[in-house]
Amino acid sequence: MSQAGKNDGVTLNNDYHTLFVTTLDEETKVIKPKRRQFRLYIDSFSENKNGLHKIYHELSKADADDEICLEISSNGGLVDELLTLYNIVTNRFKGRSTSILNNHGYSAGAMAFCMCSERIAYEYSELMFHDYSSVFYGKGGEIETRAVHYSKHLREFFESILVVQKFLSQDEFARMLIGQDFWFGTLEMCKRGICTHVIKEGEKMTAEAYLAFKRGDVVVPAPEAAAETEAAETTEEPLADVAPPPADVA
Secondary structure, rough: OOOEEEEEEEEEEEOOEEEEEEOOOOOOOOOOOOOOOOEEOOOOOOOOOOHHHHHHHHHHOOOOOOOEEEEEEEEEHHHHHHHHHHHHHHHOOOOEEEEEEEEEEEHHHHHHHHHOOOOEOOOEEEEOOOOOOOEEEOOHHHHHHHHHHHHHHHHHHHHHHHHHOOOOHHHHHHHHHHOOEEEEEEEEEEHHHHOOOEOOOOEEEHHHHHHHHHOOOOOOOOOOHHHHHHHHHOOOOOOOOOOOOOOOOO
């Protein structure tokens, strides 16, 4: 039995869960659909009901060649929601994910930007990393046990993104865990490898090219000048044969 199918149109909702009922095809040969791109615009991570379930369900249907693009302008929010998105992106779209920082990502928004394989910032984008904040209720022992577990669990996740990928040093990560916020503009993101590309005045360039441009190592010609130079190079007449210069005389 194949795993392809169609939605029967049956959707069951409550405050926290959504159930989609799908009939699977019995055919053994299924026509492969064209490659698709899923584009998800991300604001705050603050969904407490079932509005995200349809999005997650649609993303779960991605084929092996499909891509995802996260358009991020986020102040952060619930880490649990971030982790669900992380699981989807890294498992369903491994090596086929892009994040665009338009124009800021703080806290969970910054982590979402960092989870993709290609990470694009605009020239004046900004990013902020900090430790999580939380509130626990219950009996004293329960609060203590949960806080210890939650802290270990989330900090291992943060470390896998920030330290393993060398976006923060181990010393900076330790300082983050005791309360320091880390704010980065696009230039610093390029230096640290946080963003892989930069969009400047409609042109997409690599982080290395942007750093070279900021150092003044590379002069980026205007599109008109570049076109004129290319035209001149293609129409230049070949040099006529000339006699070799005389040999040096002692």
